[in-house]
Amino acid sequence: MIDTLLSALGTLLSFQHLFYMLIGVSVGLLVGVIPGLGGIAGLSLLIPFLYGMNEISALAMLIGLVAVIPTSDTFASVLMGIPGSSASQATVLDGFPLARKGQAARALSAAFISSMAGGIFGAIILTGFVVIARPLILSFGSAELFMLALFGLSMVAVLAGRSLAKGLAACCIGLVIGSIGGAPATGEFRMIFGFDYLYDGIPLVIVGLGFFAVPEIADLLRRNSAIASGNALGSGWFQGLRDWWANVWLSMRCSGFGCIIGSIPGLGGSVVDWIAYGHAVQTVKKDPHFGQGDIRGVIAPESSNNAMQGGALLPTMLFGIPGSGSMAVFLGGMVLLGIQPGPSMVGADLDITYSVIWSLALANVMGAGICLALAIPISKLTQVPFQRLAPFMIVLICFAAFQATRSLADLVALLALGVLGVLMKRFGWPRPALLIGYVLAPQAETYLYQALQFYGWDFVFRPGVIVIALMTLASIWFGLRNRVDEHGHVVPNADDAPDVPSFKAHLPQIGFAAAMAVLLVVALTDALKHGFLAQVFPLSVSLVGLTMLVILIPQLARGKTGHHSHFDAELTGEHVGQEGVGNLWGGLVWIAGLVALTALIGFYAAMLVFFPIFLTVRAKAGPVMTGLMTAGVAGAILLLAWALALNFPSGVLQDAVDLPWPFR
Template identity: 50%
Template sequence: MIEAAIQALATVLDPINLLFMLLGVLIGILIGILPGLGGTVGIALLLPFVFGMDPDSAIALMIGVLAVTQTSDTFPSVLFGIPGTAGSQATIVDGYPLAQQGHARRALSAAFISSMFGGIIGAIVLFLVIPIIRPVILSFGSPELFMLTLLGICIMGMLLGKKPIQGILIGLVGLLLGTIGAAPAAPEYRFTFDWLYLYDGIPLVVLVLSFFAIPELIQLVSSEKKISSTGKLEGSNLQGLLDVFRNKWLVVRSAGIGTLMGAIPGVGSSIIDWIAYFFAKKTVKNNEKFGTGDIRGVIAPESANNAKDGGILIPTLLFSIPGSGTAAVLMAGLILMGVQTGPSMVDENMPITLSIIWTLVIANIFATGLCFFIAKPVSLLTTIDPNKFVPFLLIIISVGAYQASRDWGDLLLLLTLGFLAWILRELDWPRIPLIIGVVLAIPSEQYLFISIGRYEFDWLTRPGVTIIGVIIFLVFLYGPLVNFIKSFKK
């Protein structure tokens, strides 16, 4: 394991791979700065370009974006009280008041440093988990893997959206969309309507761009508001650095919470940062200033938010259960490169897994340094009118979608599905389960056919299948049980 880790480090430190990592870091920083986009959109924008790339370089590029978006989203949260991504909401509670009090530099530097340590801790946990969980993963056969795909859809469906049934329905729609095109286990084409474009199924790149990028761009334009009207930074960077070291155990505790919660598929960064924030508020001394400008209210959610990436990659890489929407898009990118997540990630694809871990660590360090360097000019960039940069982003998205199959159907599908995604957004229906359903549709069908062909229906009695089936049943009970408890308390 140690020798493999050293070899993976040598791969990551290859000058070409480092260059792509740095490019990913720069893109991730820019995406995090622009409110409403986030890491899901960032990686989605890269999917057309990673297709056909060298896997090591492509992974460096994507993980570079994944690792740093949660660091740079601190800029709008602290400076203007606008969440850069869903995971930076809790940072606003104390970060924005600190900026209003003239301590913007202190809040930003504390956030950057705590994010860096949180990301490193998350990567270390991911590395330590692999040898423990590897024997379990390698013992899984096609029946257990099929049940895990069902579990992934159920968890994402139940934990996203205000009503669990919405998430389940959207996930099932994703499964149906994933069946379009050639069947994986039979010589036939399904739901193509004699349109040659659909014979290979809906391009994953187009689907992701339409469901995550288009609705956010529409929202930015319709808001008719500038991101900010000021670009002033005050306070001390050194003071923020000292704050982090004075609260080092808070960083470790919050990073542990972020990693643990991130490993639970579907929990999402929009919940993790709040859990870390309230846990910090309840456990630290002299917490009277929380909510009015306590630096610990910045450190806790930021370290947890970055640490969650290591936790999210545990189910994503090892069980093919995307831990978040961003992880689902990352998994789609790996599939485009011919890398199948699951047990292979701790076997023949172990070098790729270790490269991802090293990239997480190095990218977080790079991102912290760059965020310090660009802090002042960034405060001016956020004064740009959205109407000026949205058309530019729309052009990039259209070109990226067209690269999927270089067919006009790409653009038609982009606009059609984008409009559908916007309606779902306005109705407050979750969109992430649909992507999960599409990603898992083909492997779930393959695992089901293999299981029936090899074991007929005896696979239903396997211990692993039974255990996962019980977990799925408990997931279905989760929503009604929570509602019952709430009604009982009333």
């Protein structure tokens, strides 16, 4: 084994392989920076070049690409509050507040160093783990996978915010959104309301952007200031390095989680960052201010998501089962190279496996190094007045959103969830709880059904199930003790929330809670139309959600001033009473404008109209500036679309007239 390891390392360090890996890393960083584009887009860019390439070089290139995507997607998460990919949603929670405090460079460098450490640590674990991975992966049956989904859901306890009822209701809404589309047991389509789009459920990227990016854009746009409030960019990356070093054990633990959870096929990588984040909140004792810019809220998810990619390699290579979306494409690449995954990967082909694992570590070093060098110049973006940045971000999130299914419906769904997201932010509904529910809904439902089919209720006595159940209970216990509110403080027992002592002022939040109840009732009535196996999950979830609202609504209506359930940013937020703060809906109206234009004339043409109008009317830019910026964006998007061979969403105009690409 040691011989194989060393010889694998030897071939890897030749100039040619490093060169190809650098190509992979560069493409990976590039697609990682752009939200919505992930491993899938990057690998489809590289695959045409794979023909005729030497096996190890081609693998190095593919690995270079896959490894660094969770590194560079941090830029969008930290600087703009846009979850760059599913792996960095949790990074937004503390990374973006740090950027707004003017500490973007610190957050970025801590994130990159954590990514590098996570990647390397992941590779070290994998080196030993790969030999015993096969039996270990086989010991995770549907029962254990169901328990892992519950373990993921237990993170809601710590992220539920001040009002537990509100947090659980938000989680139930997430679970309901996650159960839209085909039921796993019978294939019946739930809550589709006649829309073709909803048959497949709402894609993850739309949910992430709608609930996190849109509310931030709306919020920034009404204030008319730069993202960073201060002028300083923080003391730069030495501070980040020190932050990481001070939390090195947290980083190690989180990369361990990432590696193991990534290697279990079926759970998916999208929940790893939340588990790591939840873990940080549960265990950090000293001066926590999560959600308000705690650097440990950046270190934990970033350590785990790079390690997760390494873990996800195992089921891909040993069983031919992709552990994540980008691994599916990696698998396709392997097949094109003539490498068939299978048991031989730990036998005769062990050298390939090791060269893959160590390529991963090396690529992580390269990627983090390049990103560190770019961190300080790029974080200057946070000092640009936001109205100049806003049209780029609006176009960027729309571009990201329509990568999901490449249709106009993506943009409409983004807008609808964006409205919900803005309101949830306003009324203090914990969006992370909702997202965790959404991500885990299909897993929880499918694996519970499968476990019951295979084992009956006896599955609860399986040793693996009992172990994970104990972990889940511990997680809930620690979670409830360390629950943090929207100000990042551990939830106090006293009802001392800032509040306005008037029933009338509370009407909007009561109204929103009532609207959420209506949403759950809609889900409930839809569930009743289906057969038992298809209805039992959405039915029970919406009943639990409604119970929470039955508790919450009277608290909102009758609770005394400062009751812990009360929250309305429009009453007590720091912007209240300040000069020059615009309307809550301003940002959404602009996004809606772009979507409506797209419906009329197609996305590319709509963008060409939207950009100059926004810059002239909203940002008051001069004609030269407007022209240059529009041309720059038009060129960049065109190049990207051409490289990815994609058609933009079309509108009414395209149905009537046949236009050449890119207007088609």
